[in-house]
Amino acid sequence: GDSVTQTEGLVTLTEGLPVMLNCTYQSTYSPFLFWYVQHLNEAPKLLLKSFTDNKRPEHQGFHATLHKSSSSFHLQKSSAQLSDSALYYCALSDRTGNYKYVFGAGTRLKVIA
Amino acid sequence: DTTVKQNPRYKLARVGKPVNLICSQTMNHDTMYWYQKKPNQAPKLLLFYYDKILNREADTFEKFQSSRPNNSFCSLYIGSAGLEYSAMYLCASSRLGHYEQYFGPGTRLTVL
Numbered sequence: 001g002d003s004v005t006q007t008e009g010l011v012t013l014t015e016g017l018p019v020m021l022n023c024t025y026q027s028t029y030s031p032f033l034f035w036y037v038q039h040l041n042e043a044p045k046l047l048l049k050s051f052t053d054n055k056r057p058e059h060q061g062f063h064a065t066l067h068k069s070s071s072s073f074h075l076q077k078s079s080a081q082l083s084d085s086a087l088y089y090c091a092l093s094d095r096t097g098n099y100k101y102v103f104g105a106g107t108r109l110k111v112i113a
Numbered sequence: 114d115t116t117v118k119q120n121p122r123y124k125l126a127r128v129g130k131p132v133n134l135i136c137s138q139t140m141n142h143d144t145m146y147w148y149q150k151k152p153n154q155a156p157k158l159l160l161f162y163y164d165k166i167l168n169r170e171a172d173t174f175e176k177f178q179s180s181r182p183n184n185s186f187c188s189l190y191i192g193s194a195g196l197e198y199s200a201m202y203l204c205a206s207s208r209l210g211h212y213e214q215y216f217g218p219g220t221r222l223t224v225l
Contacts, residue, residue, distance in 0.1 A: 043216040099214075100146075104155055
């Protein structure tokens, strides 16, 4: 079945340094990929989505590129901010039309001053 | 308003007792989902409603029930809670043809 693998556990960064959270996937079909962000005590919210290759979605300074050749959709930001501290989920949805998500286990990002 | 609401936010239950969690949305979304999230694990889809049609995942088929009395509300029902049900339960909704899901803040269930 489909699966998503993320950078495990906690990533601690100093403010101003670049962010890279890894996401790789396995899917029978060519799926849609998503990044969701969940701040403490809040609902997960969509950060980025990618539907086509060679298209780089960007939001709030974050970007991710879908690479079908390596089955990856890594999340990047050039300069971390304290407010980026949150739990980040990578998810895929196949194209069979049932719209179900398969999530990764999540990566917690902690940005320190 | 793109808010999905969940009640209660925290729930304490006794082993063997029933549990009912509630989710609501006012976006007129046709699909509503329930996920279970345990520490250090990925959110796991339990079931989803497309309109009035309930779809339950095969490995959790007998453990969870759900109802959707109208388009806005969806419940998750556990008939007899066990310790293994302690988790965060996330509700989400989406519109047909759109892959983006909107999530609620979750209900943290603790079974003692």
